[in-house]
Amino acid sequence: MATMTRADALQQLGNHMIPPEMAKGLLHPLRFLVERPKKQLARVVRPGDTVVELGCGSGYFTRYLSHMVGAQGRVIAVDVQPDMLSVARAYINGKAGPGRIDYHLSANGTLGLELSNADTVVLIHTLHEAAGTETFLAETVALLRSSGRLLFMEPKIEVPPDLFAWEIKLLEEAGLTKESTFTSLFGRGAVFGKP
Ligand SMILES: C[S@@+](CC[C@H](N)C(=O)[O-])C[C@H]1O[C@@H](n2cnc3c(N)ncnc32)[C@H](O)[C@@H]1O
Secondary structure (H helix, E strand, C coil), rough: CCCCCCHHHHCCCCCCCCHHHHHHHHHHHCCCHCCHHHHHHHHCCCCCEEEECCCCCCCCCCHHHHHHHHCCCEEEEEEHHHHHHHHHHHHHCCCCCCEEEEEEEEECCECCCCCCCCCEEEEEEECCCCCHHHHHHHHHHEEEEEEEEEEEEEECCCCCCHHHHHHHHHHHHHCEEEEEEEEECEEEEEEEEEE
């Protein structure tokens, strides 16, 4: 953070998006060895939760979310690329848990969700891709109820430590309180609460 300015950080975010051709790569069996979905999601997800997953991609975490929220819970899986949502639907078909999954395509620079009472937001490996970082984060925080929580993760390979530190700061500026940080083989993360 010492050498990277806020403007530098904002310039580096939101410029590149994983192409849909790589959607199936996100589901590669080797990934399950280095990034355990249940272990990460258990930091915030509880039975009965309404969870918004921003940047669900091909559904790697979505499938587990639908099990973890249980029959009383709900998962809103959001992505900006229609092809990602198609891959996610096909992947999860037959593997979903009892929690209802609603797939939502965000478009025109807005999440487009009329929701302000989510218990949990899951933002995994997505913030560095999201265009219009500050607007995106303001909309993200608005989804959460008071005392709701957000699980944030980024891949080490795409997001160096100084940029990750700025992302944490931007999440705090958007209105969240950092509760904890953690690292895994593959990434860095943090859990936030909404006051
Ligand atoms: C690297 S992928 C990660 C997918 C998934 N979270 C995972 O870990 O497997 C990032 C995803 O975020 C989506 N994305 C990027 N910007 C977005 C935005 N503004 N709103 C919703 N999804 C977005 C991309 O289309 C892509 O599917």
